[in-house]
Amino acid sequence: MVGIAKLFIEIDGLTTMKMKPKSLGRINTKVLTPEEIEDIKYMRAAYAQAKKAYMLGEVPIGCVIVYEGKIIGRGYNRRNTDKTALAHAEITAIKRATRVIKDWRLEECKLYVTLEPCQMCAGAIVQARIPEVIMAAENPKAGCAGSVMDILNNPEFNHQVQVKKGVLKEECSALLKDFFVELRARNKAEKEQKGTL
Amino acid sequence: MVGIAKLFIEIDGLTTMKMKPKSLGRINTKVLTPEEIEDIKYMRAAYAQAKKAYMLGEVPIGCVIVYEGKIIGRGYNRRNTDKTALAHAEITAIKRATRVIKDWRLEECKLYVTLEPCQMCAGAIVQARIPEVIMAAENPKAGCAGSVMDILNNPEFNHQVQVKKGVLKEECSALLKDFFVELRARNKAEKEQKGTL
Numbered sequence: 001m002v003g004i005a006k007l008f009i010e011i012d013g014l015t016t017m018k019m020k021p022k023s024l025g026r027i028n029t030k031v032l033t034p035e036e037i038e039d040i041k042y043m044r045a046a047y048a049q050a051k052k053a054y055m056l057g058e059v060p061i062g063c064v065i066v067y068e069g070k071i072i073g074r075g076y077n078r079r080n081t082d083k084t085a086l087a088h089a090e091i092t093a094i095k096r097a098t099r100v101i102k103d104w105r106l107e108e109c110k111l112y113v114t115l116e117p118c119q120m121c122a123g124a125i126v127q128a129r130i131p132e133v134i135m136a137a138e139n140p141k142a143g144c145a146g147s148v149m150d151i152l153n154n155p156e157f158n159h160q161v162q163v164k165k166g167v168l169k170e171e172c173s174a175l176l177k178d179f180f181v182e183l184r185a186r187n188k189a190e191k192e193q194k195g196t197l
Numbered sequence: 198m199v200g201i202a203k204l205f206i207e208i209d210g211l212t213t214m215k216m217k218p219k220s221l222g223r224i225n226t227k228v229l230t231p232e233e234i235e236d237i238k239y240m241r242a243a244y245a246q247a248k249k250a251y252m253l254g255e256v257p258i259g260c261v262i263v264y265e266g267k268i269i270g271r272g273y274n275r276r277n278t279d280k281t282a283l284a285h286a287e288i289t290a291i292k293r294a295t296r297v298i299k300d301w302r303l304e305e306c307k308l309y310v311t312l313e314p315c316q317m318c319a320g321a322i323v324q325a326r327i328p329e330v331i332m333a334a335e336n337p338k339a340g341c342a343g344s345v346m347d348i349l350n351n352p353e354f355n356h357q358v359q360v361k362k363g364v365l366k367e368e369c370s371a372l373l374k375d376f377f378v379e380l381r382a383r384n385k386a387e388k389e390q391k392g393t394l
Binding site: 079080082083084085086087088091094095098099102103104105106118119120121122123124126127128129141142144148149151154156157158 | 276277279280281282283284285288291292295296299300301302303315316317318319320321323324325326338339341345346348351353354355
């Protein structure tokens with residue numbers, strides 16, 4: 001987690017964004033559209049959920065669902081903690097959002113998630129008829145919004161999803177990267193300790 | 198539901214099956230393997246779950262999960278009743294089975310379901326690492342065990358599922374067919390009643 005705070009974007013008023021990517025070390029200023037500002041705002045909320053997973057030692061993935069400008073469902077990965085494969089960020093957020101909407105159809109909602117959904121979560125998004133998904137990082141090994149499969153946009157299904165990729169990609173990817181670096185270090189240390197016993 | 202009872206198979210001792218398919222109107226006798234007998238037994242349990250959905254006016258789909266010869270998770274479709282797209286038969290059965298196994302991995306379980314899983318449920322089966330799925334009817338319009346997509350057997354995922362199709366296919370299909378015939382009749386009657394008001 002060290003250094004993540006430095007990577008965070010700052011919204012200057014409501015029209016510009018200043019960010020300092022790790023790799024460049026300089027300030028970039030770009031004029032943002034109201035939609036981009038909104039996307040960043042909600043992806044930050046999804047990132048905050050991902051941090052909760054991180055703090056539990058879970059793969060840091062977070063999700064929020066937005067309806068009429070309000071977050072109505074939040075979720076983060078708790079697979080090991082809750083001991084169920086169903087405890088993915090998106091599934092929890094969908095469960096909570098449906099309680100608010102009181103309908104299985106989330107037809108006027110947007111879903112923000114820090115990592116490209118897996119096959120189960122992409123399927124749940126289609127089943128819940130969510131029209132739009134905004135995601136941060138792609139998942140080349142298991143993502144189902146185009147990486148391995150495209151479950152969100154199969155013309156044979158009765159619902160297709162509009163997808164936007166790359167919002168807060170650097171921050172969300174960095175959190176995942178930090179997690180796996182620490183996990184590998186922890187596993188290595190455990191192995192070495194066992195070897196000396 | 199009229200006539201469904203007549204379609205049900207009868208296990209004669211533990212070695213033969215007698216069934217009377219609607220279309221043929223005659224008795225067929227076939228020697229069954231112990232595995233086939235077991236599959237029929239558990240699919241009947243899944244069918245019993247599907248009937249619960251039917252009684253609620255839900256699309257009749259049922260599921261059971263078996264571990265060491267014992268049913269440890271049951272589920273049936275309650276999407277409209279519970280007002281959530283997550284209330285599919287397989288998801289409920291997985292949720293219950295993981296509570297028994299106390300692990301997100303259901304690596305030594307078999308899942309029996311009366312209809313080919315949708316994209317969400319097929320995804321959940323892969324996520325829960327279930328090694329074997331036995332299904333009754335196929336779903337050419339939305340099934341994700343080969344009909345529209347093959348989520349259960351994508352070599353790029355880290356888990357593949359062994360699939361058996363057609364167990365108690367006639368009975369499970371008949372239940373679905375009856376449901377949709379009745380649903381259309383109900384919708385038609387409602388429409389006509391509105392027209393006369």
